[in-house]
Amino acid sequence: MSKQYKAAALISGGLDSLLAAKVMLEQGIHVEGINFFTGFCVEGHTAAIRKKQQDKPKRNNALWSAEQLGIKLHIIDIVDEYKDVLINPKHGYGANMNPCLDCKIFMVHKALEWIQENDFDFIITGEVMGQRPMSQRKETMPVVANESGAEDLLLRPLCAKNLPMTKPEKEGWVEREKLLAFHGRNRKPQMALAKDFGFEDYASPAGGCCFLTDENYSKKLVDLWQARSSRDYEMDDIMLLKVGRHLRPKPYYKLIIGREEGENKFMQGYTKMFSSIKTVSHAGPLCLVDGATDKDDLEYAAQIVARYSQGKNEDTVTLQINRLDSEPYEITVKPLAADDVKQDWHV
Ligand code: SF4
Numbered sequence: 001m002s003k004q005y006k007a008a009a010l011i012s013g014g015l016d017s018l019l020a021a022k023v024m025l026e027q028g029i030h031v032e033g034i035n036f037f038t039g040f041c042v043e044g045h046t047a048a049i050r051k052k053q054q055d056k057p058k059r060n061n062a063l064w065s066a067e068q069l070g071i072k073l074h075i076i077d078i079v080d081e082y083k084d085v086l087i088n089p090k091h092g093y094g095a096n097m098n099p100c101l102d103c104k105i106f107m108v109h110k111a112l113e114w115i116q117e118n119d120f121d122f123i124i125t126g127e128v129m130g131q132r133p134m135s136q137r138k139e140t141m142p143v144v145a146n147e148s149g150a151e152d153l154l155l156r157p158l159c160a161k162n163l164p165m166t167k168p169e170k171e172g173w174v175e176r177e178k179l180l181a182f183h184g185r186n187r188k189p190q191m192a193l194a195k196d197f198g199f200e201d202y203a204s205p206a207g208g209c210c211f212l213t214d215e216n217y218s219k220k221l222v223d224l225w226q227a228r229s230s231r232d233y234e235m236d237d238i239m240l241l242k243v244g245r246h247l248r249p250k251p252y253y254k255l256i257i258g259r260e261e262g263e264n265k266f267m268q269g270y271t272k273m274f275s276s277i278k279t280v281s282h283a284g285p286l287c288l289v290d291g292a293t294d295k296d297d298l299e300y301a302a303q304i305v306a307r308y309s310q311g312k313n314e315d316t317v318t319l320q321i322n323r324l325d326s327e328p329y330e331i332t333v334k335p336l337a338a339d340d341v342k343q344d345w346h347v
Contacts, residue, residue, distance in 0.1 A: 005173040006030040006120040007155070008111050011073060012209045013041075013061025015190055015202045016126030016158060021069050022197050023157040024124055027174050031124070033073040034114060035062035036107050038082045039238050040210040061203040068199060078110060079235055086212070087231045091143075096218035098210065100135035101143065108148035115153070122153045122168045129159045130184040158182045158190070211242060220246055223347045227251065227291070236273065240288070243267060246347040247304065253291030254347065255301055257308055271322060277305045280330060281318035284309025298323070299331060306335035 009021040011033035021031050066073035085106045089099030104127075111123045127136050127144075135144065141163060145154045152167040160169065161181035169176040182189050194202060211217040220241045225231045227248070243263045244256040256274075258264035264286040270276075274288040275298070287305045289298065298321050306317035318332045 004028065004030050005122070005168065006032070006115075007122050007124050007168075008115050008118075008120050009033045009071070010107060010111060010123070010125045011035045011062045011065050012126070013065055013203050014126065014209055015187075015194060015199075016128060016131075018065045018068065018126070018199065018202060019190060019193055019197070020124050020126035020157045021065070021071065022199075023179065024174070025069060025071070027178060029174065031069070031071050032120070033062070033066045033069070033071050034111055035073055035075045036082075036110065037075055037077045037079065038103075038210065039079045039235055040086075040212050042210060065202075068202075074114070076110070076114075078106075081110075082106070083233070094133065094213065096213055096215050097221050098212040098218075100132065100213075101140055104135045104144045105147045108144055108150050108154055112148060112150045112153065121173065122155055122166070123150055124155050124157055126158055127156045128182045128184075128190075129156075129162050155179075211238075217241055220347050223248065223254075227254065236270065240267075240270065240290075244288075245308070247341070247345040248347050249300065249304065249342075249345050250291075250297065253289060253293045253297060253301075255304060256288040256290060257305060258285040258287070273324075275324050276322045277302055277319050278322075279306065279309040279311065279317055279319050281316075281332075282306075282309045282311030282314070284311065284317070284319075299333065302331050303333045303336040304341065306333055307338065307341055309335070311335060312338075 007024050007029050009017060009031050011017045011021065021033060024031050063073060085102050086099055089102040091101040094100050108123060115123060127141065129136060129138055129141055145151055155166045155168050156163065158180050159182050160176065160179035162183055165176065168174045224233065224237060224241065240256055243266055244258050246254055246256055248254045256267065258267050267286050267288055270288055274290055275293065276289065277287040285305065285308050287301065289301060302319045302321060305319060306312065309317055311317035312335045315334060316332050317335055318330055320328055320330050322328045
């Protein structure tokens, strides 16, 4: 009986990795998926927090992909190791704070370690040449294979025919003829293939897979680093950058103001880590205060928070201030006038 070869598929939750894995399954390869959790993954996170986006499915798209494919999925937490990739990317950043090329190299390297430990034969990704400006260019495709150490054990089924033969092709583990030659940014071939395979309701094809490609998120991350004079972060920091309105009235503190009920509830979980402000006399947002503040700062912050409450046009609004280092107390303030909320406070 001939050997059944085994491939580890990097599954992001997007259409391309879904298709790449399916192409391999069609060739009789045993495929298992790996999904790396960096902490920056979008994966329905915002939809899960924000009430407004209730129409979007609250699902983990990587798990959904694995379910569609009928394969096992290994979700691997790389939050700590990923810090070095993000903070010191050898190949630099893309349009925002996305270190895509270093990220790909790192993930393929981790996948290589995984296949060695688990006795798998090769790695597949859903990369398509020319699709992404940074990590999926003709010149960078070999860089990922070389610098990750995967070399010819890295097969990209969706564009393999545009690339040199890999070991699985040379050795006849897979049929090169049945691989694809997709290239460029046109998504129609992928959509047609998805239709052929009967996949519907897959994650938005061009949708970003991580927050680091998002301009606003990237600005908030850079602001965090600047304010702390350190390019470091904890998981809580990067989660909080995903929610709320971020205002920095002074260089040494920032306010994170919930924009709706879902965010307020999510932020409630952080009130033991940060001082917080909540309106009492009127409906209003929860605000977390990130930075060292004194009583005057908190009074001013309360005026700002009142601006975002139902009492914004009243003479006074009462709020409760919860400092980490003292008992909660109430304060009554005049909401800040709209014009006094400076544009350059918005991170
Ligand atoms: S978008 Fe994010 S997860 Fe995807 S390659 Fe770039 S940095 Fe990595």
